[in-house]
Structures are given as C-alpha cells and as structure tokens.
Amino acid sequence: MMSSRFAGTALRQLGPVVFASGPAARAAAEPAYALLAGASAAPAPAQTGVLLLRFSSVRSAGTLTAPVGVGGEEEGAKAGAAAKTAEGAAEQKAVVSYWGVPPSKVTKDDGSAWRWASFRPWETYQADLSIDLKKHHAPTTILDKVAFWTVKSLRWPTDVFFQRRYGCRAMMLETVAAVPGMVGGMLLHLKSLRRFEHSGGWIKGLLEEAENERMHLMTFMEVVQPRWYERALVMTVQGVFFNAYFLGYLLSPKFAHRVVGYLEEEAIHSYTEFLKEIDKGTIENVPAPAIALDYWRLPPGSTLRDVVMVIRADEAHHRDVNHFASDIHYQGRELRTAPAPLGYH
Template sequence: MPWETYRADVSIDLTKHHVPKTFLDKVAYRTVKLLRIPTDIFFQRRYGCRAMMLETVAAVPGMVGGMLLHLRSLRKFEQSGGWIKALLEEAENERMHLMTMVELVQPKWYERLLVLTVQGVFFNAFFVLYLLSPKLAHRVVGYLEEEAIHSYTEFLKDIDSGRIKNIPAPAIAIDYWRLPKDATLKDVITVIRADEAHHRDVNHFASDIHFQGKELRESPAPVGYR
C-alpha cells in the first residue's frame, strides 16, 4: 500500500515558477490568483485551517484526471503511459495531507460545512474543465500547487517565529512519511510542502505535453516520488 513505502523528497526545488506565456496559461494563473483572494480574507494567517481547506480541494484533480483517463483507456483499448497511476497516487497523497491536517486542526462544524460546499462546487467545475481542456486543467493545478508551496512556507515561518507552537507530529504523519518518532509539526509541514512541489512539477509537465500536441499516453508519467 502507498502509505507503507512512501518517502518524501525534501530536496526538491521549491522556487520554480512556470511563467505564463500562452493565453490559457494566463487564464489559469489569473484564475488561481483570483481564487486566493477570498481564502486570504477568510483564513488570514490561520494556516492550519487554510491547509485543511486547501487539501480538500487539492485531492480532487488527481482523482478526476485519473478517473477520466481510466475511462478513456477502457474505451479506446490503449495504455495510459502510467498517468492513471500517477494521478491517483497524487490524489491519495493529497488525501493523506488532509487526514494529517484534520488531526492537527480539529475543524469546527462551520468549517466542515464550508468543506462540503467548496468540494462540491470544485469537483463539478474541474470535471467539466478537464473534459474541455486537460491542458488548462493541469495548468490550473500547477499554479494551485505553487500557491500551496507559498502557504506552507508561511506556515513554517510562523512556526520558526513561535507564532505557531511546534507541537509533536501526529501518529498518522509519522507512519505515512516514515518520520522519526520525535518528529514535530515543522517536520510534517516540510514534507507536505515537498509533496506539493512534486505535484506542481507533474501538472505543469502534463500541461506542457498537451501544449506540444501530444497525448499523455505518448509521454510516460514522471518517476514517482517515493
């Protein structure tokens, strides 16, 4: 099972940014920046709650993309180049981020209600978007992951400054990332941020493939991050 063998690559480059060049790139970039405005207003510097909400959204694209590629593979009797597995693993990884954040944050009832609303809207919107333009869908996710890296970096700054207490890591995180038994919240956020950087690279790469007029099956998925 994934959580029995998972390893995070914390050496990954956190500073990479895909400069929007095409019209669709600019649409994706500006859409993500627009979506960040209400998030910043609502959560401000409550990064634990922000991360919980972020992960309920971040776990959707991989599942939607993997599902649609799976169905296409069945219809056309063709291989996916490993992309189905890669996207579903991304969804599972993001789900484990959420399970970890729930242990840390203990969301209130109205935050849970907000999660239901946001997930319902985002799932259907992303499903339609992926049907219409996989290139745009993957680019949106790539930029969402860039924002996630920024948010987790700010989270770490607040831990380092003492604004957020560096509590012991929850057991679910220690087991999933194979962290030391004495791991702390800072260790957990560090590996989650590294995961988001990997998802950023994978989704920008997937969008670039479509930009080149290729199908995902024609370009194998990047090597996993375990």
C-alpha cells in the first residue's frame, strides 16, 4: 500500500517533466525515478534513460515547445534556428509550388535556365507580322458612332500630354489597355458561374488579352523609366477607366468591345508613328530587352524596332477579336454561342 502511494507521488512529480528535454529536465526527473526505485522494482539507470528517451520522442513528435533549461541556452538556440530554417524552407516551398507539387526545372532550347516566372516557354509565340494593319470597322449604328467618337476624343489629351515621347506614351497606354480583357473575363466568369454554363473559351481568351497587354508594359518598362507624375497619372487614369469600363460592360458588352476595337486601331496608329520616329533616328534603336526576346521568340540581336513591330501586330489581333465580339452581340448572340478564336496570339 505504501509502495503504491510512493509510486503515485513519484508519477505526479514526474508528470511535468516527462515531456521536457535537456540537462535541467533530466536533473529534475532524477528524484522522481529514485522514489519509484524505492517503491518497487524500478528499472535500472540505463533503463530509466531509455524510458526518458521514449517520453522525449513522444514529445518531439508533438507540437509542444520545450523550454530551454539553465545551461542549455546554446542547444536551445541551435534548435530554434534549425526550426526556423525548416519553417522558412517549408514556407518558401509552399510559395513556389501552389499545388503542393515541386516545380520542374524549366530550361530554354539551348539548355540555359529559364529566368521568367510570369510566363513559361510553352506560352511564348511568334507574332503574325502579315496581319492587315489598315483594317477599319466603319461605324454604322448609333452605338458604334458613340464608341468611335469616344475613343477619338480621348486621343486629343493624350497627344497634348505626350507629344512625340512615344516610349512613355506606349507605356502609359499599356497600363490602360490591359484593363478591358481582365474586366470582360471577370464578368464572363461570374456569368458562367451564375448560369451554370460554359463560356465558349471567351473567358480564357479575354484574360490572355489582358496578360498580353501586361507583357507589353513589362517590356517597355525595360526601355523607358516613367517619371513620378506619369506614375500618378497612371493611377488616376486606370482608376477612372476601370470603373467606367466595368459599368459600360454591364450595360452593353457590344459597346464595350467596340470601344476596345477602336482603341486598338488607335494603338496601331501610335505604334506606326513610333516606328517612323525610330527610322528617322529621333528615338534610339536600342537592343531589345531580354524579356522581349524570350516572349516573342525573337532572334538574338533584335532591336527596339523589332519589338514595336510584334507589339503592333498583337494590337491588330486584339482589334479584330474585339470587333468580332461586338458583332456577335449585335447579331443577338452571346459570346458563348460563338467559340473564341483559336491561337489567341
């Protein structure tokens, strides 16, 4: 009876420390083990060490944090640093691999490492430079005329502000040109969710348009550095344009796509003037940025002129797609009834 009482006392003393580790924890546990040894046939000291080791193993597999005992600060610091390193590695792995699958190593055709995280080699393409750049959609309906003159009225303040600085002009316009595709794709996405129906590929097509326009901006950022007031202007114009286009798309997708079609026609004109300035020597024909070489699969030695050529071809394709989308709505059909053009770029 007395042995059982002593054993219970020993277990109560041992309880707070069995999940701890370090020299101080082992020293605190010795009286309890001695009490157990006097109460009954306790294990030998070597067995006691094994028992404590087993308790420590259970603790290390759990989520408790062991306190650092006196004299064990260095061990605790090392353990804490190792834990932080492991946690940081796990966090970084979660960032670079969203789906929990480690990303495979991506290389170019020549075997060199792929340096861009925003797009992959299979997302690159060669622009169709043979596309008709002079195609124009003549406004026929009242809605088309409103869209046409709305875009024409927006061109005047742009010409006054940028004058002949076509690099800054292109950079500024690309921050706005990437908005319609994202807004249209977002609204079609929500519409598809509400109606439980497919979109005919138009969601992906419009989002690809937005991403393509954003890549235009990322390219020009390597060539032209915007001034502080140009950055402020971008924030203002984008805020106004996003909300206006959002409301316009809700009211009339036909009108919204027609506006973008005419905006792309103006973009083609602006890039044509950009090329003229490069040919005259007013704008230096600097080497093409590395991101442009990889994104458009341009050959080594390409220049700014080559970049402007492929961007202008992109804008011509966006012009045709948006006019086509507007025509579908004009005919009383929704975008889902006509598949989006294949090979969007």
